[in-house]
Amino acid sequence: METPLIEFRNVTKRLGNKTVLDRVNLEIYENRITTIIGKSGSGKSVLLKHVIGLLEPDEGSILFRGKPVGDMTKREWEDYRSRIAYLFQNNALLDSMTVFDNVAFPLRQTTNLGKREIERKVSERIEELELSDAAYEYPAELSGGMQKRVALARALVIDPTIVLFDEPTTGQDPIRKNMILSMIVHYRKKYGFTAVLISHDIPDVFFISDRIIMLWEGSVGFEGTYDEAGKRKLPLVDEFLRSLEGFEDELTGLLSREAFRMHYRAMLGASAVLTGSAALFSVEFERLQEALGPQAAVEIVRALGEYANRHFNSVGGFSTRHRRDEILTILPHTRPHEAKELVAGFAEELKDEALARIKSITGPKEGGEACFEIHVRAGVTEVSPTDDIDQIIAKAHARLEIVATHRCDAGGAVQ
Amino acid sequence: MEMAFPRGTRNGNRVAAPFAFVGREVLRLFGDLGAITIFFFLACIRIFRSKQLPEIVNQVFAIGAGSSLIVMLVALFTGMVLGLQLFYTLVKFGAVGALGSAVGLSLVRELGPVLTAITITARAGSAMAAEIGTLRISEQVDALYTMRVDPIRYLISPRVASAIISFPLLTAFFDLVGMAGGYLTGVLLLGTPGGTYWYRVQSSLDMTDVKGGFVKSLVFAAIVSSICCFQGYFCHMRKDGFGAKAVGLATISAVVLSCVMILIADYVVTSFLM
Numbered sequence: 001m002e003t004p005l006i007e008f009r010n011v012t013k014r015l016g017n018k019t020v021l022d023r024v025n026l027e028i029y030e031n032r033i034t035t036i037i038g039k040s041g042s043g044k045s046v047l048l049k050h051v052i053g054l055l056e057p058d059e060g061s062i063l064f065r066g067k068p069v070g071d072m073t074k075r076e077w078e079d080y081r082s083r084i085a086y087l088f089q090n091n092a093l094l095d096s097m098t099v100f101d102n103v104a105f106p107l108r109q110t111t112n113l114g115k116r117e118i119e120r121k122v123s124e125r126i127e128e129l130e131l132s133d134a135a136y137e138y139p140a141e142l143s144g145g146m147q148k149r150v151a152l153a154r155a156l157v158i159d160p161t162i163v164l165f166d167e168p169t170t171g172q173d174p175i176r177k178n179m180i181l182s183m184i185v186h187y188r189k190k191y192g193f194t195a196v197l198i199s200h201d202i203p204d205v206f207f208i209s210d211r212i213i214m215l216w217e218g219s220v221g222f223e224g225t226y227d228e229a230g231k232r233k234l235p236l237v238d239e240f241l242r243s244l245e246g247f248e249d250e251l252t253g254l255l256s257r258e259a260f261r262m263h264y265r266a267m268l269g270a271s272a273v274l275t276g277s278a279a280l281f282s283v284e285f286e287r288l289q290e291a292l293g294p295q296a297a298v299e300i301v302r303a304l305g306e307y308a309n310r311h312f313n314s315v316g317g318f319s320t321r322h323r324r325d326e327i328l329t330i331l332p333h334t335r336p337h338e339a340k341e342l343v344a345g346f347a348e349e350l351k352d353e354a355l356a357r358i359k360s361i362t363g364p365k366e367g368g369e370a371c372f373e374i375h376v377r378a379g380v381t382e383v384s385p386t387d388d389i390d391q392i393i394a395k396a397h398a399r400l401e402i403v404a405t406h407r408c409d410a411g412g413a414v415q
Numbered sequence: 416m417e418m419a420f421p422r423g424t425r426n427g428n429r430v431a432a433p434f435a436f437v438g439r440e441v442l443r444l445f446g447d448l449g450a451i452t453i454f455f456f457l458a459c460i461r462i463f464r465s466k467q468l469p470e471i472v473n474q475v476f477a478i479g480a481g482s483s484l485i486v487m488l489v490a491l492f493t494g495m496v497l498g499l500q501l502f503y504t505l506v507k508f509g510a511v512g513a514l515g516s517a518v519g520l521s522l523v524r525e526l527g528p529v530l531t532a533i534t535i536t537a538r539a540g541s542a543m544a545a546e547i548g549t550l551r552i553s554e555q556v557d558a559l560y561t562m563r564v565d566p567i568r569y570l571i572s573p574r575v576a577s578a579i580i581s582f583p584l585l586t587a588f589f590d591l592v593g594m595a596g597g598y599l600t601g602v603l604l605l606g607t608p609g610g611t612y613w614y615r616v617q618s619s620l621d622m623t624d625v626k627g628g629f630v631k632s633l634v635f636a637a638i639v640s641s642i643c644c645f646q647g648y649f650c651h652m653r654k655d656g657f658g659a660k661a662v663g664l665a666t667i668s669a670v671v672l673s674c675v676m677i678l679i680a681d682y683v684v685t686s687f688l689m
Binding site for chain 1: 466553554555558561562563564569
């Protein structure tokens with residue numbers, strides 16, 4: 001059995017008269033993205049602050065690789081802390097220092113590295129996080145997204161094994177939220193750290209999370225994957241997720257997962273013998289992000305959702321985002337061959353309008369010697385009354401094929 | 416008709432309330448002074464840790480060099496007023512020749528250290544409290560901790576060290592400029608012989624006076640830096656305000672408490688030196 005990287009055992013924390021954490025037991029595993037959700041004041045930030053030692057439990061213990069942190073020697077404790085980076089909700093950048101000095105700060109203060117070595121490491125991180133143009137600007141002169149990247153650069157410059165993100169997307173617009181989450185996934189893969197997030201950006205944060213921990217009135221209400229949360233139908237989890245999710249996906253304007261399920265159930269209930277089809281649309285988010293950057297990748301997903309909504313709603317269809325880069329559309333009373341025609345029309349519209357528009361964002365990265373193609377895949381399948389949504393997705397997945405391609409016109413070779 | 420209230424009920428509380436209030440406030444004050452003392456010693460211990468020198472130099476520049484102009488301005492006018500007041504007082508007793516002694520002694524023993532400390536409190540002490548308070552409420556202090564940087568070492572120790580370096584130097588400047596101010600009014604404006612003025616300054620001041628003044632300035636440095644840093648550092652724990660308001664209140668407390676403590680400490684140190 002896998003040993004948790006960090007484990008909370010019966011951790012209780014009281015702040016004044018209020019018990020914020022009440023005998024909390026949870027595990028955080030290595031190399032995964034764990035997301036902590038919960039109502040405001042449910043103790044999420046308090047929990048995260050216990051991991052880094054900003055707060056100490058009143059009762060219970062916190063274990064790192066099976067060893068209680070309270071029993072660590074001073075050297076072990078310092079070593080433990082040197083592995084953890086913490087990203088504050090408001091970034092907590094040192095506002096009297098430039099971006100470069102902020103990123104260099106932990107190295108200057110806690111290591112014996114030489115000036116050149118520090119400059120090399122800092123420049124490397126600044127370049128990787130696309131902050132080179134802002135290196136000598138002050139945090140107050142940067143946008144919220146850039147400040148977040150500076151905070152991430154400062155966190156990553158010490159090569160941490162655990163990065164704690166306290167509400168990294170709060171106060172950002174849907175595009176920016178997705179960009180930040182994409183950034184976390186991207187750098188987690190690149191640097192191999194374990195990420196622990198506090199976020200309420202459902203569904204996007206769930207799409208990137210390996211495990212979800214829900215705090216409910218000071219205790220762990222649910223612990224598992226997103227799919228498990230959907231299947232277990234725990235009343236308190238369901239109620240809370242529904243309240244967070246709402247009826248609409250903020251990024252695309254499509255139905256939320258729960259609203260989609262309700263629509264589907266209503267559709268099944270309305271007709272004894274259902275004639276319908278489903279279409280699954282997919283873009284390769286990771287590949288797009290790698291080649292064109294997170295903003296372009298998020299914009300493409302958003303365009304796909306917006307166009308799907310517009311195109312299929314007019315014929316009675318309804319859609320949801322099933323994965324970060326996959327959209328499922330149900331077309332009631334539509335035979336598969338009709339659905340294929342509809343999808344072909346949709347693909348044309350998408351190619352001519354949305355993907356061409358994307359060029360304004362991707363342009364700077366597309367040009368030059370290299371050329372890049374954006375593929376939109378679709379899989380159409382019949383829907384029978386006995387099918388549940390997972391079965392529909394599986395069938396549609398098996399039929400995925402390219403329906404629209406946008407190719408840059410720079411004339412270079414395709415990557 | 417007057418109702419008889421048993422002890423501990425409304426009327427009884429009304430009588431006891433002022434005493435309880437005074438008692439609570441005195442206890443709180445002593446508690447705070449104890450905490451400030453511990454805070455000061457924690458900061459002093461960390462002055463000698465590695466990587467401190469650049470930050471201490473920065474703070475000496477901010478607190479010391481930055482305050483020098485205002486300290487000299489205050490000193491100049493204090494000296495000029497002293498020259499003016501003492502001339503007209505001494506002239507009544509036919510003792511104008513003692514002007515240099517009066518100006519020199521009052522500046523070196525009392526006014527120099529006290530007014531320098533109050534001026535620095537107003538200029539740099541308030542800035543210390545506000546700056547550290549802002550770092551605290553914007554979670555930058557917590558951020559330092561998460562980066563394994565000891566906030567007391569990084570924020571407080573350099574300020575305490577620079578105050579200990581700057582206060583005696585600025586006091587010396589104050590004394591010199593103050594005497595020059597006394598010379599301007601007493602000698603150049605009112606006609607006291609210049610030679611007599613400087614002779615009296617030189618003959619009446621001995622090293623004990625100068626040392627006493629420097630001891631005071633060191634005590635004031637410890638008081639001002641520890642109170643101002645303490646108020647800013649713990650502004651998030653104030654019960655009378657949160658956020659920006661807490662920073663404002665911390666700054667007020669820092670300046671008021673520093674000034675009061677400077678005057679109390681001045682009396683205590685003077686009584687020991689006499």
